[in-house]
Amino acid sequence: MKKLLPLTVLFVLAGTCLFAQGVEPKKLSTVQVGNVLTPRVKIDGKLTEWNNDFKAYNRNTRLLYILSNDEKNIYLAAKSTDFTTTAKIISGGINLLINTDGKKKDKGAPSITFPIIEHPERLAGGLGNRFENRNAGADTELMNRVHERTIIAAKQIRVLGITGITDTLISIYNSDGIKTAINFDKDGSLTFEMAVPLKLINLTADNTKELAYHIILNGFQVEGRGGGGGAGGGGGGRNALDFLDLVTPSDFWGKYTLAKKQ
Template sequence: MKRLILLPGLLLLAGTALLAQVSPPKKLGTVQLINMRAPSPIKIDGKLNEWNGNFQAYNKNTRIFYIISNDDKNLYLAVKSTDFTTTAKIIAGGVTLALNKQDKKSEKDAYSFTFPVIENPQRLSGGFGNRIEQRNAGADSEMMKAVHERTINAAKVIKVLGVKGITDTLISIYNEHGIKAAINFDNDGITYELKVPLPLLDISVDDAKEMAYNIKLNGLQLNNPGGGPPGGGGGGGGGRNALDFQDLVSPCDFWAKYTLAKQ
């Protein structure tokens, strides 16, 4: 019964994607191929205003637009999803950025940052979730706005692994380490920003070396992962206005390389 309730809630949480699906520009590659200086100043609020839509890649495996960049003090990751299931996937399991300074495509000995970490994300839709099937694309914009605000307010935790000096696996977005993260919503889907201070990674622009990074969408983690999707279907083929349940519960990722950009 619990799994039957899941999808209506996540449908509403990802609801902006019901209104618009943006096709990726053909000129963008699958991974970012250059290093970039970050714009200044940057406010980590998830709105991506500073980036002006200047995404450097559209990764087909994860279906996200993204840009990774740096200044002299921080490393930044900006992500945007315009895909319906992918938006729900980010809400349900967060985005993980893993960095391996040894230039190895391995999460072992890597620094790892996951955001957002939201407990029971399907509950954020409250009593609205069971109405989504009747409303579908005509869902009330004020109702959707309220659910999105509730989601943003619930996104207060970052999972951190492999960083010396940070002993707590889960930290607040209001932490003393200088790690910042935020999500937001626009008419196309969900937007995401992460900032990590370079000293935490023990790297600097003065001694920049190529490092491997991994971006992963963790998806919805079920207490009982066995069996098929709600309703007994086989999953797959979610389409414009429906979730692909099999995709939602399946992590996806990609590896690429980055060297800090100097002024």
């Protein structure tokens, strides 16, 4: 548990997260209904092309998200406006599993997790001594510095269950076609994008079968606690860090059928 102290400093320095402008989670479904044809996007984590048009706000993970596809890839775009949820993503990534048989089973399903950051508790290293005598301007500067360090550190993806990819960890600059990125918007909310080639999960654009997808926030992995999906915690609120929630995986399942180009 010694790592939790510097992790506390990290997320206190990370500043205040506000709910996204123009988005009211209470009006969105908990799990996305229907499919979406992906607009032309650049995977840079900025979500500019998505126009905040999220299709669901999952209350178990406190994620705004949209799952979509084009003729070549399946995409996940997500946003965290919650303090503890952002901490969980930085600590353990967002894990997307896709069961192409449409069954809610993880075994054998392709699994892609991003970001994988080694020692996330070190991201605030050297900044803590500037924390005691802060003002509003210093808060913003510190938050921006931690955000920059987080983006720079997010260079690895964990891949399981995909034939042809033998390495468990691959670079974001991989040659397999998997694209991922995180960023932070002006409110300090974490933004996330992932694109997975359909061919890597043995799908083609004309596939008509219903897919099952499983989204997991692993959180900060403390020695002695198990991984995998879980019920999740109640959250710490927009500005508070809930340690129990931080170390407890949260997840949900959904169903998706590939959208067809008209």
